[in-house]
Amino acid sequence: MSSATPGNSLEQILTSARLLVLSGSGGVGKTTSSAALAVYAAQRGRRVLVLTIDPARRLLQALGLQGNNPDEKPAANVAHPVLPKLAEHLPGGVVAGGSLDAMMLDASTGAIAMFERLLPDPSQRDQVLNNRIHRAFLPTLQASPDYIALELIYELAQGKQYDLLVLDTPPMHNALDFLRAGNTLASFINERVLKWFSKVPLPGSKPKSGILGWFGAGSSMAMGVLGKLFGSDALPDIAQFFVAFQDVLPRLKERALATDAMLRHPSTQFLIVTAPGETSLREARHLHEQLRGHGISVAGFVVNRVLQVPEALHGGGDTSDLRKRLDKLGLHGEHLDRVVNQLAEAARRLEHLRTSDSGQFDALRKLAGRQGFCSAVPQREGDIHQLAQLRELAQAIVDGVTTGVVP
Amino acid sequence: MTSALHAQSASPEVGVRAVAALLAHEVLLVTGKGGVGKSTVAQALARRASAEGKKVLLIELEAVSRAAPLLGLAKPGPHPQRAAHNLDLAVMDTMDSLRYFATKQLRIEALVNLALRNRAVEGFFGAVPAVKPILFLYHIWQILEEHGPRGDKKYDLLVCDLPTSGFVQGMYQIPRTLQLTFRGGPVHHYAQGMGDLLRDAKRCGLVLVTLPEEMPVVETLELQAILKKEHGVEPAAVVVNGVFSDALDPRDLHDLAQKVDQPTPDAQAVEDALAIERAVAAPEAKNLADLASWLWAAELLAGRRRRAETLLPRLTSSVPGRVLTLPFLFRRIMPLEAIDQLANALGQEVA
Numbered sequence: 001m002s003s004a005t006p007g008n009s010l011e012q013i014l015t016s017a018r019l020l021v022l023s024g025s026g027g028v029g030k031t032t033s034s035a036a037l038a039v040y041a042a043q044r045g046r047r048v049l050v051l052t053i054d055p056a057r058r059l060l061q062a063l064g065l066q067g068n069n070p071d072e073k074p075a076a077n078v079a080h081p082v083l084p085k086l087a088e089h090l091p092g093g094v095v096a097g098g099s100l101d102a103m104m105l106d107a108s109t110g111a112i113a114m115f116e117r118l119l120p121d122p123s124q125r126d127q128v129l130n131n132r133i134h135r136a137f138l139p140t141l142q143a144s145p146d147y148i149a150l151e152l153i154y155e156l157a158q159g160k161q162y163d164l165l166v167l168d169t170p171p172m173h174n175a176l177d178f179l180r181a182g183n184t185l186a187s188f189i190n191e192r193v194l195k196w197f198s199k200v201p202l203p204g205s206k207p208k209s210g211i212l213g214w215f216g217a218g219s220s221m222a223m224g225v226l227g228k229l230f231g232s233d234a235l236p237d238i239a240q241f242f243v244a245f246q247d248v249l250p251r252l253k254e255r256a257l258a259t260d261a262m263l264r265h266p267s268t269q270f271l272i273v274t275a276p277g278e279t280s281l282r283e284a285r286h287l288h289e290q291l292r293g294h295g296i297s298v299a300g301f302v303v304n305r306v307l308q309v310p311e312a313l314h315g316g317g318d319t320s321d322l323r324k325r326l327d328k329l330g331l332h333g334e335h336l337d338r339v340v341n342q343l344a345e346a347a348r349r350l351e352h353l354r355t356s357d358s359g360q361f362d363a364l365r366k367l368a369g370r371q372g373f374c375s376a377v378p379q380r381e382g383d384i385h386q387l388a389q390l391r392e393l394a395q396a397i398v399d400g401v402t403t404g405v406v407p
Numbered sequence: 408m409t410s411a412l413h414a415q416s417a418s419p420e421v422g423v424r425a426v427a428a429l430l431a432h433e434v435l436l437v438t439g440k441g442g443v444g445k446s447t448v449a450q451a452l453a454r455r456a457s458a459e460g461k462k463v464l465l466i467e468l469e470a471v472s473r474a475a476p477l478l479g480l481a482k483p484g485p486h487p488q489r490a491a492h493n494l495d496l497a498v499m500d501t502m503d504s505l506r507y508f509a510t511k512q513l514r515i516e517a518l519v520n521l522a523l524r525n526r527a528v529e530g531f532f533g534a535v536p537a538v539k540p541i542l543f544l545y546h547i548w549q550i551l552e553e554h555g556p557r558g559d560k561k562y563d564l565l566v567c568d569l570p571t572s573g574f575v576q577g578m579y580q581i582p583r584t585l586q587l588t589f590r591g592g593p594v595h596h597y598a599q600g601m602g603d604l605l606r607d608a609k610r611c612g613l614v615l616v617t618l619p620e621e622m623p624v625v626e627t628l629e630l631q632a633i634l635k636k637e638h639g640v641e642p643a644a645v646v647v648n649g650v651f652s653d654a655l656d657p658r659d660l661h662d663l664a665q666k667v668d669q670p671t672p673d674a675q676a677v678e679d680a681l682a683i684e685r686a687v688a689a690p691e692a693k694n695l696a697d698l699a700s701w702l703w704a705a706e707l708l709a710g711r712r713r714r715a716e717t718l719l720p721r722l723t724s725s726v727p728g729r730v731l732t733l734p735f736l737f738r739r740i741m742p743l744e745a746i747d748q749l750a751n752a753l754g755q756e757v758a
Contacts, residue, residue, distance in 0.1 A: 026441010026571055054573075056622050275442065278740040279473060286471050310700035317701065325698050329666045339663060342655040346704040349737040356739040381710060383621055 009373050010401050013299055014041045014164075017269040019157060019262065021167045022302075023291070024273035025283040029304040031055055032384055033273050033377075033397065034168035035063060038100055039387065040394035042086060045095030046163040049079055051103045051153065053170050058385045063102050064089075076106030077113060077152065082387075089387040101162070105149045117155070118251050154259045269299045274364070276306060276357040281364070288367055300373035300404070301364045302397055308378045309354045313347045368404025375400035422754030425731060429644050430456045430564060432612035433551055434604070436578070438569045439616035443623055444648040446473040447741055447749065448616045448733070449568035454743075455750035457493035461563040464495045464550065468543065468570055472498045477743045495562070504542035511549060512593070540577040541585070544601045551604070572630050575613070579605060579638040605640075612643030617722075619650050619715030619732075628725055645726050647719065649735040650756070651711035660705050667698050711735075732756045 013020065014037060022037075024030045031052050038050035052059075060066035063082050065074045074080050079101040087094050119125040156165055262268060270291060274284040288298055312318075323340050331339055357376075365374045377396050384390060429435070430452070437449040446467070453465040453474075464487050465474055475483040475498065478490035485503035487495035510516070547565055555561050569575055582602030589595045604611055613634070617627040627645060634640040655663075715732075722730045733749050734756070 028442055056626065058622060276739050279446065280442070282471060310703060312697050312700035313704060321697065322701055326663075329663075329698075331663075335659075339655065339659050342659070343701045343705055346655060346708055347701060350704050350707065352737060353739060360739070381707075 009403075010300060010375065010398055013269045014398075015044055015046070016267075017164060018267040019153075019165045019167065019265075019269070021169060021263075021268065021270045022273050023169050023270060023287055025280060025287075028273050028275040028280055030273040031168045032059060032390070032393065033271075033302055033304065034166050035059055035102070036390045036394035036397060038102075038164075038166040039082075039086065039090070039390045040398065041164050041166070042082075042098045042100035043090055043092070043094050043391065045098040047097065047099045047161065048164045048166060049101045049103060049156065049162045050166040050168070051105055051149075051156075052168040053105050053149070055104060058383045061385050062387055062390050064387065065102060074104060076104045079103050086387060090391055091388065105152065113152070118255075150259050151255060154255065154262060157262055264295060270296055271300055271302055272298055273302045273304065275304045276353070276360055281360050284364065285367060298368075298372060300375065300401070301368055302375045302377060303357075303361055303364060303400075304377045305379040306357050306361065306376045306400075307350065307353045309347075309350050313351060314354075316351050317344070317347045319344045365402065365405045366407040370404055370406055372404040373401050374404060375402075419755065421728075422731070422756065425644070425729065426455070426754035429612060429614070429731075430459065430461065432564065432643060433610040434547060434565045434567065435612050435614050435643070436567050436569055436575060437614045437616060438572055438575045440623055440626055441571055443616050443618045445616045446568050447746065448614070448646050448648055449566050450474055450477065450746045451733070451749040451753060452614070453494060453564075453566040454747055455753050456564050456566070457491065458747075458750065460493065462493055462561070463564045463566060464497060464562045465490075466547065466565060466567045467496070467498045468500070468568065468574075469498075472496075473568070474498075477741075477746065499543070499546065501539045501542055504546040507546050507549070508542055540574055541581050544578055544581060544605075545597060548597075548601050548604055551610075572626075576630075576633065576637075579634065579640060608641070608643070613640060615642045615645045617645060617647055619647050619711070619718055621714070621718065624718045624721060628721065631725060642726060642729065644729045644731055645722055647715070647722065647730060647732045650715045650732045651708050651735045653709055653712050655705040655709065657709065660702075660709055663698075664702060664706070667702060 020037065022030050022034045031054075034052060035050055035055075038048045042048040055063075057066055060074065063080075064084075065080050065082070066072075080103065082100040082102055086098075086100050115125050115128055119128065153165060153167060156162065272284050272287055272291075274280045284301065291298055319340060322343060323336065326336055326339060361374060361376050368374050375397050377393070377400050380393075384393065435449075435452060437445055437452065439445045439448075446469075449465065449467075450473075453463050457463040467474060467483075472480075472483045474490070474496055475481075478494070478496060480488055480490055480496055483496055483498040485497055485499040485507070487497045490496040547567060550562070550565060551560075553561050569578075582598045582605065585594055585598035586602070589598070615627050615631065617623040631642060631645075634642075653660075719730065719732070731753060733752055736745055736748065738745060
């Protein structure tokens with residue numbers, strides 16, 4: 001790769017940003033990269049919290065958060081200190097003051113905590129939490145923990161406990177929902193909606209004229225439609241769900257605006273993590289476009305698992321030279337032919353991947369532009385299961401940085 | 408090329424039978440962790456089935472269609488489009504499925520438009536996360552119930568390229584949740600139908616896609632265990648994508664490595680050798696370093712293949728007879744011809 005940046009913008013981000021968001025499609029090594037960069041910043045003396053959605057067991061092991069029992073996962077939505085391990089396992093020690101905590105985000109328990117913060121009155125809170133609709137869907141919230149997670153992050157960002165939050169976002173098709181989460185929630189539960197629903201008789205209360213009278217009275221079109229879709233007997237529960245939100249609404253809206261501002265603040269930086277492959281590149285482009293459309297600039301790209309091939313094999317290698325060398329080693333005739341052909345084939349295949357990777361990297365540099373950067377992280381064989389390996393990976397990410405170029 | 412793995416695989420008839428059984432389903436739900444090649448496998452299954460004469464609909468749920476550029480469709484959408492002989496493609500998001508649902512229920516187009524323009528309705532469906540798998544499930548369930556003009560089925564097989572495993576777990580959970588939440592009425596009725604479809608192993612097959620690497624294999628086994636325990640679902644197949652074959656005959660590699668006196672050359676060894684070469688510039692060191700590069704390439708491929716060989720038994724003991732492998736094609740870009748190469752390879756190697 002050509003000229004490295006003076007000062008290395010990624011290193012600057014790691015020492016000065018307050019919130020670092022890593023986005024990307026699934027399976028590109030986003031969670032591992034997040035943990036690695038968090039270790040790096042902590043070693044530099046910052047108080048770091050890394051927030052992940054669904055860490056693999058190996059990564060938990062690397063962070064020292066996984067005991068011997070594989071079914072035992074560390075408690076969610078709680079910061080777990082990694083520091084004792086950090087100091088023990090990192091060559092070169094840790095700059096004074098540096099610390100690392102890790103938190104696993106879980107939306108279903110997070111939802112309860114969120115309502116506890118937003119609804120201090122226990123009876124109001126119970127109304128939301130015990131609603132049949134809400135309870136039915138609470139477990140499935142886990143599939144898309146967007147707004148719960150964002151709310152929690154906002155809470156943490158307000159506190160003074162950490163210098164840097166590193167956020168590993170859910171895979172791509174959720175990442176944009178994730179950023180819009182605050183706004184979506186606010187528009188979901190807006191005043192007009194609440195007004196409609198507040199006309200539905202609540203369970204237990206005596207309906208003045210029943211569901212039919214309520215339709216006849218020319219009430220909300222929405223209720224008529226929802227009644228047709230779900231059956232009118234389910235309406236009171238749906239209505240109660242919305243009504244219970246009435247008091248949460250102003251606070252939710254305030255939060256939505258505040259989290260949005262947090263994501264656009266200059267101390268928040270976005271990285272897009274990707275890996276070689278046409279699909280990953282296309283999705284990285286798409287994500288880049290979407291983030292920009294959302295008014296968020298992307299600091300740079302991290303391309304994981306870039307295949308590195310020894311220079312001797314670039315262009316397929318010199319097979320006649322190979323033949324001579326093997327001949328010197330005592331390989332002859334048909335045996336020699338076979339070995340030469342097979343080695344040449346292996347080199348040719350890997351070289352094909354390497355040139356493809358390097359072409360993709362160049363395309364991303366153009367996308368990053370002069371303001372951005374790209375980091376090519378060499379492929380490594382085997383899983384990461386030690387803290388020192390995470391630190392090595394972080395070094396590889398920082399070392400792999402080159403500037404973007406003018407398209 | 409004949410690989411060691413190929414030589415060890417079960418007889419060809421076993422593979423042919425396994426693929427035939429898989430494609431005999433009415434719906435295949437294809438899922439797996441991100442980056443394992445879920446979409447590639449879904450596409451290969453769809454191509455194989457359509458090549459065998461089945462009428463196939465490939466359904467994608469991603470914001471960016473992966474199959475459309477391959478199949479030459481410029482504007483894919485929620486309405487199935489003819490992409491190739493016997494193969495249609497539909498790309499849908501939540502709002503598309505909502506429109507479909509509303510049209511089925513309300514029947515009058517004007518009412519549908521009115522309903523979907525309503526912020527309350529849109530807000531309700533857009534913001535509740537569980538709604539996505541519900542509406543999708545409803546959508547495919549209804550497509551299956553649709554019949555052509557002569558009363559025959561529109562499609563023999565729906566291949567669904569699903570998001571990650573969380574979505575799938577949600578899908579299996581949903582019918583039960585809905586039935587508990589809505590004790591009567593239309594939703595209760597749909598939930599019954601959707602639940603029956605998901606539970607019917609003859610009609611609906613779950614395909615778990617993974618890679619021959621430790622983490623994806625462990626996570627596949629975990630997902631398989633959860634689905635079995637919580638929903639009584641067994642995968643119809645586990646497809647191990649990207650299995651490396653040897654570049655060099657293992658005996659040749661071993662022999663050569665011993666000759667170069669580097670039993671297991673790796674990237675570091677190459678670096679070391681190159682460093683020595685630069686330092687002393689001796690001809691012997693150069694000979695060694697250059698050979699080490701070649702060996703590195705062969706060893707890299709052999710190492711991947713060996714890892715696959717040690718991992719596959721863990722899958723086969725959990726899902727006996729239903730583990731299919733696909734070869735690594737050494738390409739980062741997968742044009743249609745590569746997908747077809749994989750479609751043909753399906754069942755050739757059964758672990």
